[in-house]
Amino acid sequence: MKNSIKLAIGCVLLITAISCDNKEKTGEKEVTKTYVPAPPFNEDTAYYYVDKQVAFGPRVPNTPNHDQCGDYLIEELKKDSFQVTIQQFQAAAFDGKMLALRNIIASINPKAEKRIILAAHWDTRPFADQDSVDQKKPIDGANDGASGVGILLEVAKAITASDKLPKVGIDIILFDGEDYGAPSFFTGKSENTYCLGSQYWAKNNPTHAYYGILLDMAGSENAHFAMEGNSRVYAPDVTKQVWDMANHLGFSQYFIYSESQSITDDHLYVNELAKIPMIDIIDYNGQEGYFGYYWHTHKDNMKIISKSTLKAVGETLLNVIYNEN
Numbered sequence: 001m002k003n004s005i006k007l008a009i010g011c012v013l014l015i016t017a018i019s020c021d022n023k024e025k026t027g028e029k030e031v032t033k034t035y036v037p038a039p040p041f042n043e044d045t046a047y048y049y050v051d052k053q054v055a056f057g058p059r060v061p062n063t064p065n066h067d068q069c070g071d072y073l074i075e076e077l078k079k080d081s082f083q084v085t086i087q088q089f090q091a092a093a094f095d096g097k098m099l100a101l102r103n104i105i106a107s108i109n110p111k112a113e114k115r116i117i118l119a120a121h122w123d124t125r126p127f128a129d130q131d132s133v134d135q136k137k138p139i140d141g142a143n144d145g146a147s148g149v150g151i152l153l154e155v156a157k158a159i160t161a162s163d164k165l166p167k168v169g170i171d172i173i174l175f176d177g178e179d180y181g182a183p184s185f186f187t188g189k190s191e192n193t194y195c196l197g198s199q200y201w202a203k204n205n206p207t208h209a210y211y212g213i214l215l216d217m218a219g220s221e222n223a224h225f226a227m228e229g230n231s232r233v234y235a236p237d238v239t240k241q242v243w244d245m246a247n248h249l250g251f252s253q254y255f256i257y258s259e260s261q262s263i264t265d266d267h268l269y270v271n272e273l274a275k276i277p278m279i280d281i282i283d284y285n286g287q288e289g290y291f292g293y294y295w296h297t298h299k300d301n302m303k304i305i306s307k308s309t310l311k312a313v314g315e316t317l318l319n320v321i322y323n324e325n
């Protein structure tokens with residue numbers, strides 16, 4: 001009797017132990033992900049690329065600075081990627097002025113079926129309408145424009161310098177004419193006056209892509225990237241995937257798991273017109289005004305650019321794309 005009770009108790013304990021063990025193992029499987037390592041991102045080089053663009057002066061459409069910076073970006077991307085396509089077009093600004101614009105597209109693995117878009121805008125705003133001084137003068141756009149482009153140039157360089165390409169195809173798209181939107185002192189119609197390059201691209205040549213990631217104001221000191229409304233609505237899985245990767249890499253200080261309002265940016269047109277899910281990694285000030293204190297002011301210069309922020313974003317992008325199959 002005593003022995004059989006002991007045996008029964010022993011069996012129960014053993015079964016419990018086994019089932020607990022299994023549960024733990026299943027649990028472990030659910031939380032443990034293995035990541036493919038990505039090539040290193042050099043934040044000094046990214047910073048150099050931001051500085052280099054700013055040194056051309058404001059990159060306002062229909063100015064020599066804009067032309068020269070565009071030529072420079074094309075040359076740099078030709079060095080670092082396999083195929084560069086220029087989409088040249090004219091678009092009417094809010095005031096009716098015709099702007100000569102170029103979207104610059106660099107493709108890595110151009111034949112790969114599954115593609116991911118990495119985008120930023122390379123033009124800068126013709127006015128400082130959020131500033132209290134010199135409102136009609138153009139801004140440097142170190143963060144609003146140059147930062148995203150600088151990160152993407154270094155991403156392209158890091159990929160081509162590595163002996164291993166990502167499995168997916170990458171299309172780096174530098175949109176033009178993003179920041180020529182109607183200023184606060186303009187009284188006419190202002191709808192759809194921002195994002196002229198992405199609107200043109202989405203209407204005319206949307207190469208197929210699995211998803212896209214837009215960078216906008218992605219390089220300032222103490223940046224906070226919240227999960228923006230249109231990103232969450234149109235591309236919830238991509239939003240989670242990118243934030244999870246950033247947090248896994250230790251960038252929780254920048255990529256915060258809080259939800260921010262929807263904004264109009266290049267990703268909106270890519271989502272709505274080209275039907276490609278695209279998120280926006282954009283600095284959020286935590287309040288209703290959304291954008292940072294420097295936004296559309298003369299404070300948006302090299303002084304606010306941070307190498308650590310550039311690194312957080314660039315390293316996250318590289319790890320996201322190297323972990324796509």
Ligand code: AHN
Nearest residue numbers: 144179194216263264265
């Ligand atoms: C609006 O101001 C409506 N959208 C902001 C898009 C933008 C401008 N991003 C950078 N500059």
Ligand code: ZN
Nearest residue numbers: 125144179296
């Ligand atoms: Zn802007």
